[in-house]
Amino acid sequence: MEKLPLAVDHIPEAKRHIYDAEPVLSARELVITFGRVVGLDGVNLDLYKGEVLAVIGDNGAGKSTLIKCLTGAYVPDSGSIRLEGSPVTFRRPQDAREAGIETVYQQLAVIPALDIASNLYLGRETRRKGVLGSVFRMLDKGGMEREAGQSVQDLGIQTIQNMGQAVETLSGGQRQAVAVARAAAFGSKVVVLDEPTAALGVKESGMVLDMVKQLRDNGLAVILISHNMPHVWDVADRIHIQRLGGCAGVITPQSHDMGEGVAIMTGAKTLSG
Ligand SMILES: Nc1ncnc2c1ncn2[C@@H]1O[C@H](COP(=O)(O)OP(=O)(O)OP(=O)(O)O)[C@@H](O)[C@H]1O
Ligand SMILES: [Mg+2]
Numbered sequence: 556m557e558k559l560p561l562a563v564d565h566i567p568e569a570k571r572h573i574y575d576a577e578p579v580l581s582a583r584e585l586v587i588t589f590g591r592v593v594g595l596d597g598v599n600l601d602l603y604k605g606e607v608l609a610v611i612g613d614n615g616a617g618k619s620t621l622i623k624c625l626t627g628a629y630v631p632d633s634g635s636i637r638l639e640g641s642p643v644t645f646r647r648p649q650d651a652r653e654a655g656i657e658t659v660y661q662q663l664a665v666i667p668a669l670d671i672a673s674n675l676y677l678g679r680e681t682r683r684k685g686v687l688g689s690v691f692r693m694l695d696k697g698g699m700e701r702e703a704g705q706s707v708q709d710l711g712i713q714t715i716q717n718m719g720q721a722v723e724t725l726s727g728g729q730r731q732a733v734a735v736a737r738a739a740a741f742g743s744k745v746v747v748l749d750e751p752t753a754a755l756g757v758k759e760s761g762m763v764l765d766m767v768k769q770l771r772d773n774g775l776a777v778i779l780i781s782h783n784m785p786h787v788w789d790v791a792d793r794i795h796i797q798r799l800g801g802c803a804g805v806i807t808p809q810s811h812d813m814g815e816g817v818a819i820m821t822g823a824k825t826l827s828g
Pocket of ligand 2: 618619620
């Protein structure tokens with residue numbers, strides 16, 4: 556598959572090597588319609604290991620639809636997706652997850668009545684060793700809580716103290732942090748975050764953005780959807796601009812300032828060169 560053109564001139568020297576490799580995730584000509592509404596009109600995307608690709612666009616531009624098509628929540632009407640060069644078809648989010656892509660959807664994906672450790676391990680619970688686990692299907696709660704505590708701590712979420720605490724008793728920001736921690740802990744190739752800082756305070760947003768940088772620096776590929784332009788210009792390596800179901804272009808924080816980015820997003824300006 557041909558790589559999409561990159562704004563290489565505008566990528567800092569120190570990071571150019573990232574783009575010599577093959578993209579970890581590629582999508583070509585993704586189309587999805589909902590009755591008469593065009594969700595995506597033939598969108599292309601390349602995502603590289605070690606980069607943060609931000610996706611910006613107005614309400615309804617197709618940002619969530621795009622990542623849902625990439626992560627198995629929607630099945631596109633047509634188009635193709637490759638993971639590490641091989642064609643993939645994700646029919647449900649579980650398929651993408653098993654392939655190493657973890658997603659935090661815009662509509663928060665935690666189960667409030669369960670505790671933090673159970674939320675972190677949702678769908679991948681560990682069983683007790685021996686016959687208790689294999690025959691009686693007993694969950695290794697202690698082990699999950701210990702490991703959950705460790706991964707939450709690794710990610711610097713110090714405000715959460717008790718892994719046995721029900722998620723419904725957490726603040727909105729802490730809930731979001733649990734969802735992001737879960738993605739960070741299990742995403743082995745790609746982590747996709749749809750508006751992870753929308754409900755967060757300044758301190759918590761900073762924490763999530765630090766986590767995003769940490770994931771990128773650990774060699775993962777991150778897709779970050781956000782309406783917060785300062786956040787985007789702070790963490791993104793490249794910025795995919797989604798507009799009216801299509802891609803209006805890919806820029807970098809070095810090639811365009813926030814004002815220009817927003818102008819392209821709203822159609823006040825088109826991307827030339
Ligand atoms: N399941 C669905 N059924 C019908 N229409 C849908 C569905 N999912 C998305 N759409 C439509 O597709 C378009 C793109 O929606 P999408 O949620 O991707 O926007 P977005 O860019 O994420 O917006 P926001 O910034 O508000 O989150 C909208 O017109 C939306 O109404
Ligand atoms: Mg959305």
